[in-house]
Ligand SMILES: NC(=O)C1=CN([C@@H]2O[C@H](COP(=O)(O)OP(=O)(O)OC[C@H]3O[C@@H](n4cnc5c(N)ncnc54)[C@H](OP(=O)(O)O)[C@@H]3O)[C@@H](O)[C@H]2O)[C@@H](O)CC1
């Protein structure tokens with residue numbers, strides 16, 4: 001798992017690398033610029049295009065000057081440097097890079113006021129004005145310049161981060177930030193790149209390794225971590241030679257109503273396709289024909305109209321509840337009954353979460369170790385309105401610790417809050433997955449992994465990562481949930497080591 005760092009920690013890692021690796025800060029800047037240029041060239045190789053490089057006078061600007069030199073050496077001819085000199089201060093490495101540029105025939109112009117700029121003829125703009133040194137919101141000359149650049153609506157590639165962007169803390173659409181198509185960022189993504197509000201300002205980000213001291217970075221105390229492929233491989237367990245269906249548990253999925261049987265089918269099938277030894281779907285009578293004809297491997301536990309149910313909790317090794325369950329009185333009765341009877345960790349999703357939100361005394365009945373899988377609206381219904389995703393990060397950590405549960409807050413970079421206060425970001429996923437039924441499948445996968453004996457936290461991590469990995473692999477515009485779940489067996493096998 002990769003530790004995600006805040007700005008202060010990143011600065012410490014920078015200093016530590018300079019110290020331990022006996023590298024000068026200027027050489028580190030050179031490495032950063034080199035890593036930027038390699039990544040940049042993999043996407044923008046048309047050397048005839050005119051590129052304007054806007055540089056501040058701190059180290060982000062120093063990176064920009066070094067990048068200009070390197071692009072020139074790689075054959076990019078139509079370069080144009082603008083130095084934004086709104087302060088007399090400049091960093092030592094900026095000055096050194098400006099000197100290094102004196103033998104190059106790249107036009108350099110100093111800007112002392114945004115009003116000096118009327119237009120920008122370049123096709124592409126590299127933003128090396130401000131990076132992680134930002135210490136307050138932009139105002140005055142900076143604000144005017146950023147507004148002007150955004151008005152030009154150019155293709156902007158940001159060095160490390162867009163000028164004015166806050167690496168951590170709440171973001172709002174009103175923040176004055178350069179709108180960039182891509183940020184090529186150093187060593188680790190900024191935490192805010194992983195939150196949806198970053199989309200106001202940034203299309204996508206790419207992380208490049210600049211050789212910072214990894215051992216030091218990993219030793220720092222950070223609650224925020226990024227899941228890696230190896231975390232999945234080392235947690236997945238192979239199926240034994242002499243194993244049988246009893247080895248892999250019995251998952252019970254309590255889901256569906258007459259109108260929403262699809263949710264029950266998808267979540268129960270996801271249990272089956274991700275390896276539960278036995279799967280039972282607890283469904284209303286109206287859904288029986290659909291279940292029997294679509295998934296003969298799955299057993300049915302039929303609920304009558306009154307939603308009364310005699311549940312033999314010992315029979316099951318995991319229980320998922322919520323997809324398509326409905327929020328009417330009968331569903332509440334059923335949920336309450338199940339929560340009173342089944343005291344092992346369970347997976348709570350969709351309507352189960354909405355019911356808990358409106359009958360908050362049920363929170364007391366959530367068994368410790370359970371996994372809650374809300375999307376943003378369900379999360380806010382449960383834990384109150386939040387003004388920003390940063391606030392959701394803080395309250396998700398808090399709630400997971402108080403409830404002793406894992407909370408999976410679904411999004412492009414799904415966040416998994418663990419009961420010990422750790423906050424895991426999942427890197428896999430794709431906009432092709434933004435379709436109905438996707439959450440039902442995820443609930444099924446997590447329920448299935450718990451049935452097989454994985455710890456609920458691991459089940460959540462494995463489920464979220466593998467679910468996203470399938471979506472990410474599809475070259476198609478969209479992936480329907482039932483297509484995704486059929487790819488579970490081969491995907492899980494591919495991650496087994
Ligand atoms: N981390 C790493 O490992 C590595 C980092 N590297 C690079 O260094 C970058 C960070 O460089 P940095 O620290 O010099 O800060 P930077 O972003 O250039 O800005 C500094 C200037 O901004 C000013 N300023 C701040 N806020 C302001 C505001 N609201 N409005 C107006 N001015 C404001 C501030 O002025 P001050 O407040 O100090 O008066 C100061 O003059 C980082 O993003 C990366 O590109 C790589 O080279 C190597 C490895």
Ligand SMILES: [K+]
Pocket residue numbers: 060127128129130131158159160161162163
């Ligand atoms: K920048």
